[in-house]
Amino acid sequence: MSPAADSNSGMGEEPLIEDFGQRIGRAMGWPPMAGRLAGVLMLSPAPMTLSELQTTLGASKGSASEMTRLLVANGTVERVKVPGVRQAGYVWRDDAWSGCLQHQLDQNRQLLELARTAQERGLGMAEVQQARLRDMYAYYEFMVGHLRRLLDEYEQLQAGR
Template sequence: MSLPTEGGSDEHDDERSLVEDFGVHIGRTMGWPPMAGRAAGVLMLSETPLTLTQLQQALNASKGSVSETTRTLITSGTVERFKEAGSRQFVYRWRDDAWIGCLQHQLDQTTRLLAMAENNYDRGETFSPTQQERLKQMRDYYRFIVRRLDDLLTEYTAQWQQDRTDRAEARG
């Protein structure tokens, strides 16, 4: 994926448009800086892994900015960093199961919030009834969300695996 900055085909215009949409919408929704959203778009569209330098060029960004961005995407579960066989350089690629990774990250983060909510609820015995009720509501909310996210992750993972199997069988 080259994402040319001038001229180019309709396909490249579509790619640039998607990358910018990711920067604005996916980035904002995930709580990422726009650069991370744009990098996610570039990596999602790239059919091959990209080096940090290639990603810098595609994003027209500094090495430091792209390095920080890739760490964000790896942490979020959507991108992986590895060395290709015979290479000394790391490359980055969109994970085949990126949306599973994204959902797993959301579950992990929410589970941390649940632990905090439970800890604060347990420590709140000396608080007023109103404060105790609010802590209970927070704890109950995060319990509910963690259960639902866990169910969604299980369901989506099963669907993703079935879809992958179906595509492999269709290819022969």
């Protein structure tokens, strides 16, 4: 077991990790295991392999693998090469909160593109349907603009620390 895995034993971190599982999982729409995995990696001082995450969380290989992919996709965790270890390691990104916000921005950009396309395709529809499509477009245009500014502001704040 690596020092990262050892650091999670006997340190009173289990209640905090369970809290992450429940609260982050629920707030982000993730399964509790993803929240627990996020908590483990956030508190780990070193990269952890999938095997170590499995053992620490008491998770199956498939579950640990699926949850790491989810966290990587959500911008909070990254896969890294650990010197002297054959398996890839996973770490909590130093810029995880920027990564999380970037993921939200990317999602909203995709939905803005859908709204633009839907609005074009809905030109022959009844006015009530067109109005809904315009509202969808206006909402995502608003969200993309504000999320972009929010991300820029947060990154400037972080750079000043």
